[in-house]
Amino acid sequence: MGSFGNPDIVEMQSDILIIGGGMAACGCAFELMRWLPEGVTVRLVDKAAMERSGAVAQGLSAINTYLGEQDPADYVRMVSNDLMGIVRDDLIYDVGRHVDNSVELFEEWGLPIWKQPGDEEKTLKQGGKPVRSGKWQIMINGESYKTIVAEAAKKALGMDRIQERIFIVKLLLDAKESNRIAGAVGFSNREDKIYVYKASAILCVAGGAVNVFRPRSVGEGMGRTWYPVWNSGSTYAMVAQVGGELTMMENRFVPARFKDGYGPVGAWFLLFKAKATNVKGEVYMETNAEMLKDYPPYGLAKVPATCLRNHLMMKEMREGRGPIYMRTDTALQALAKSYEDEFGPKEAKKKIKHLEAEAWEDFLDMCIGQAGVWAGENIEPEKVPSELMPTEPYFLGSHSGCCGIWTTGPSDLAPPEWQWGDNPPEAGKDPAPGQKNYNRMTTVKGLFTAGDGVGASGHKFSSGSHAEGRIAAKAMLAWVMDHKGFQPTLSKTPQQLAEEIYMPVRNWMEHKDYSTMAEVNPHLITPKMLQMRLQKIMDEYVAGVGTMYVTNEQMMEIAVKKLTELKKDSAKMMARDLHELMRAWENFHRIYAGEAHLRHMLFRKETRYPGFYYNMTYNFVDEKNWKCFVNSKINPETGEWVAFKRAHKDLVTKP
Numbered sequence: 047m048g049s050f051g052n053p054d055i056v057e058m059q060s061d062i063l064i065i066g067g068g069m070a071a072c073g074c075a076f077e078l079m080r081w082l083p084e085g086v087t088v089r090l091v092d093k094a095a096m097e098r099s100g101a102v103a104q105g106l107s108a109i110n111t112y113l114g115e116q117d118p119a120d121y122v123r124m125v126s127n128d129l130m131g132i133v134r135d136d137l138i139y140d141v142g143r144h145v146d147n148s149v150e151l152f153e154e155w156g157l158p159i160w161k162q163p164g165d166e167e168k169t170l171k172q173g174g175k176p177v178r179s180g181k182w183q184i185m186i187n188g189e190s191y192k193t194i195v196a197e198a199a200k201k202a203l204g205m206d207r208i209q210e211r212i213f214i215v216k217l218l219l220d221a222k223e224s225n226r227i228a229g230a231v232g233f234s235n236r237e238d239k240i241y242v243y244k245a246s247a248i249l250c251v252a253g254g255a256v257n258v259f260r261p262r263s264v265g266e267g268m269g270r271t272w273y274p275v276w277n278s279g280s281t282y283a284m285v286a287q288v289g290g291e292l293t294m295m296e297n298r299f300v301p302a303r304f305k306d307g308y309g310p311v312g313a314w315f316l317l318f319k320a321k322a323t324n325v326k327g328e329v330y331m332e333t334n335a336e337m338l339k340d341y342p343p344y345g346l347a348k349v350p351a352t353c354l355r356n357h358l359m360m361k362e363m364r365e366g367r368g369p370i371y372m373r374t375d376t377a378l379q380a381l382a383k384s385y386e387d388e389f390g391p392k393e394a395k396k397k398i399k400h401l402e403a404e405a406w407e408d409f410l411d412m413c414i415g416q417a418g419v420w421a422g423e424n425i426e427p428e429k430v431p432s433e434l435m436p437t438e439p440y441f442l443g444s445h446s447g448c449c450g451i452w453t454t455g456p457s458d459l460a461p462p463e464w465q466w467g468d469n470p471p472e473a474g475k476d477p478a479p480g481q482k483n484y485n486r487m488t489t490v491k492g493l494f495t496a497g498d499g500v501g502a503s504g505h506k507f508s509s510g511s512h513a514e515g516r517i518a519a520k521a522m523l524a525w526v527m528d529h530k531g532f533q534p535t536l537s538k539t540p541q542q543l544a545e546e547i548y549m550p551v552r553n554w555m556e557h558k559d560y561s562t563m564a565e566v567n568p569h570l571i572t573p574k575m576l577q578m579r580l581q582k583i584m585d586e587y588v589a590g591v592g593t594m595y596v597t598n599e600q601m602m603e604i605a606v607k608k609l610t611e612l613k614k615d616s617a618k619m620m621a622r623d624l625h626e627l628m629r630a631w632e633n634f635h636r637i638y639a640g641e642a643h644l645r646h647m648l649f650r651k652e653t654r655y656p657g658f659y660y661n662m663t664y665n666f667v668d669e670k671n672w673k674c675f676v677n678s679k680i681n682p683e684t685g686e687w688v689a690f691k692r693a694h695k696d697l698v699t700k701p
């Protein structure tokens with residue numbers, strides 16, 4: 047039996063390894079088991095418990111991608127516009143044409159999906175019409191959404207193929223074949239055990255990155271953020287460290303959210319038709335509409351891009367016309383009046399009660415903290431408005447952001463430069479022609495991703511991430527079948543890997559008696575302190591909330607220097623128990639994700655996403671020179687980063 051500081055080492059091998067247990071992982075697991083050929087082995091490893099892990103842990107109240115009768119090409123147009131034109135149409139179209147089937151499965155597995163009057167008894171598959179909150183979004187009773195989706199994945203895989211509460215620390219390249227994935231290594235956060243995995247194909251789907259920037263809620267509300275605190279950039283960091291090409295890491299998502307509780311706004315804007323106003327009651331989307339003309343065509347679209355909606359809101363805050371309010375009161379009152387006019391007072395009363403319940407349920411389903419704020423502050427949303435606030439930045443590739451990893455696209459849609467197999471492209475070069483393509487493979491052979499992992503293709507949300515996991519599953523099976531003879535070889539022994547992982551534990555054991563307090567010890571840094579230092583740098587120099595999302599080239603150069611020092615000092619991080627060991631490794635991942643973001647921001651000489659961040663050295667959109675992907679890559683041997691452009695291509699005609 048292992049003990050703290052002296053863990054057991056367990057070696058495991060499977061053809062396929064899934065890292066993560068979120069929406070993409072569950073989709074992949076489910077799809078793999080539909081096709082799994084005899085003799086092919088699979089393993090899924092999640093740092094938490096699949097039933098409540100990842101971004102959908104709390105549940106959701108809407109599924110934001112369900113196309114129904116709409117054309118996937120229109121979906122591509124919407125996503126492209128929302129992300130200021132620089133996206134991969136092939137990847138988005140691919141999600142669009144597959145996503146509905148995942149939603150239909152969720153319903154089959156027990157997820158209640160709201161239906162229009164008269165269609166309550168019909169499933170989506172039977173032609174039941176969903177209640178749409180917006181053009182692409184449908185309403186659900188989704189408190190148990192993740193539980194339902196995870197149950198189906200667990201049932202498909204069987205628990206003997208699943209390991210929970212194991213944090214993957216790094217991916218491992220093959221010792222014999224260059225740029226070829228061979229395995230991963232992690233540790234249990236419950237037992238003194240290190241796990242060394244070998245595999246022929248790996249899906250790295252550990253979600254986006256939260257807590258890289260200083261959150262608005264600090265001491266009093268530490269841990270309160272909008273995106274899931276548990277996702278710490280592992281996807282981007284681990285893939286980058288083995289040389290996988292990243293794309294659009296300069297993109298971030300700064301959602302406008304209900305202040306302090308981080309309650310999402312979509313249902314309020316789209317379903318309840320609420321307006322957001324400044325302190326004078328002016329609708330800034332109307333009074334500041336002129337500003338959109340600076341950003342054609344994205345600003346002049348019917349629905350201006352998410353960052354531009356922020357851009358108009360932030361002007362009000364900067365010029366002292368805050369707070370910004372979501373007018374829940376006038377929206378609910380207007381709906382109540384329309385019920386009275388249509389149904390008369392008695393029937394209307396019932397409907398209004400139901401409406402108010404829905405307003406609360408929107409938060410109770412996916413952001414309980416916001417319902418807590420309303421209750422704690424005696425807010426009755428039908429009577430008073432609630433404050434909105436732009437949050438700290440997050441990195442994600444599945445919601446209204448598009449940072450992530452550069453992958454292949456579907457063979458029938460992607461142009462040749464976005465397809466590869468055994469001979470992935472080098473930095474800035476095109477892949478060799480005529481290769482068999484494997485959809486959603488990164489530029490590392492055998493390494494795949496999906497969901498928040500795939501860059502330049504946002505607005506997949508929960509359903510699209512699940513569908514993308516399924517897409518990757520099929521390609522991974524093809525990869526495994528086509529590389530049957532592959533025997534992964536690791537360049538380090540399991541003992542060497544274990545020593546690397548337990549470094550923070552060794553630090554603690556060696557130096558703990560130097561002082562009486564862990565926080566005051568020149569040899570040690572607690573993960574909590576290191577995280578705060580990272581967040582301070584990112585906040586103050588890389589356009590966090592502290593500077594109202596503003597930075598410039600000189601400030602970012604300072605951040606590069608500070609991050610370099612931080613990285614050196616991170617070798618002193620300590621861990622007093624397994625939980626703290628996980629916190630330490632989360633920070634190593636956050637640092638890489640933050641550094642990638644910073645390096646991409648420095649490379650892109652324009653402000654492509656006003657409202658998400660402003661680079662005041664180049665505070666404009668430059669369509670001529672910068673309508674291109676910014677990609678980057680680390681040399682896994684030297685650790686050196688390079689950033690470079692890749693050409694953008696529209697596959698779907700845009701207005």
Ligand code: SFD
Nearest residue numbers: 066067068069070093100101110214252253497498507508
């Ligand atoms: O309201 C490791 N999302 C919404 N999607 C919708 O469809 N509708 C909504 O209503 C949505 N909204 C919303 C959403 C998210 C959140 C947090 C809120 C509100 C409050 C977005 C989706 O949830 C999101 O797009 C998908 O979940 C992304 O899927 P995926 O698979 O890429 O990530 P994941 O589900 O978070 O899973 C990550 C997994 O990785 C594990 N993990 N495992 C091992 N080792 C490591 N080092 C690991 N690091 C992480 C995690 O435990 C998890 O299992 S609304 O705002 O619009």
Ligand code: AMP
Nearest residue numbers: 110180183310311312313315316349446
């Ligand atoms: P959110 O609650 O902000 O995460 O948004 C949920 C969904 O609604 C996403 O698909 C958003 O793109 C969309 N959405 C949110 N606010 C607006 C808005 N003001 N106009 C159009 N779409 C929106």
